[in-house]
Amino acid sequence: NGQKIWTSTAHLADWIFCLVRTEPEAPKHQGISFLLFRMDTPGIEVRPLIDMTMDRNFNETFFTDVRVPKHQIVGQRGQGWQVANAILGHERGSLAPPDAAMSRLNGVINLMNSESIAREKVINNPVFRDRLMKLQGRVLAMQCNDMRLLSARINKNQDAKLAAMIVKLQSTELRHEIEALAIDVMGEIGIAYADNPYLRGNGSWQNQYMLYLGLIIGGGTSQIQKNIISERGLGMPKEPKVETK
Helix, strand or coil: CEEEEEEECCCCCCEEEEEEECCCCCCCCCCEEEEEEECCCCCEEEEEECCCCCCCCEEEEEECCCCCCHHHEECCCCEHHHHHHHHHHHHHCCCCCHHHHHHHHHHHHHHHHHCEECCEEHHHCHHHHHHHHHHHHHHHHHHHHHHHHHHHHHCCCCCHHHHHHHHHHHHHHHHHHHHHHHHHHCHHHHHCCCCCCCCCHHHHHHHHHHHHHHHHHCCCCHHHHHHHHHHHHCCCCCCCCCCCC
């Protein structure tokens, strides 16, 4: 019995995984098992979560008196937290691939060559060119970090988890800024969204801008990533804990 929220494409899935507490008395990160469920199991209900792009990418999943066989536990009973962390590491490193970022940036360049400000192509505007060059440099840096992550995974290096966090932080924020630049290049038409005859790219720039607002949060917010990177990667002091009454 319980609820799982922000389940990606649960309405399309045949299987779902869930972290379930199998040892109630164990400490919070122990006694949790990683369990697989068939989506047609009695007692599983999926409800859509419509995001601001009006798409149904996420769902909330409810479990009511659901029973599954023990052999559907992945790994050892009570060690599901380790399995979940391994999966999260792969997710963080794949939310915004660098090749896709470079492709979107090339799209921005094409847009800058076609749009004008005061009868001059945007590509010749020094302010926009400065923003473009900075983003190009960051895409190249992201490609390097992505190769470091791949190398760490191939060599089963312990730094792979940290590298995945860096790539996740870097890639999602960068993609959002690329989409933001495109919207600014379009000027007042950039704030238009659906059903507008003047939209550029069928509204994909606006759609991706809003999508990456969510992906900055998904898989661990940027603020959480920065905390973990600073503490585990740079050896900085931990953030003070606030006592709550």
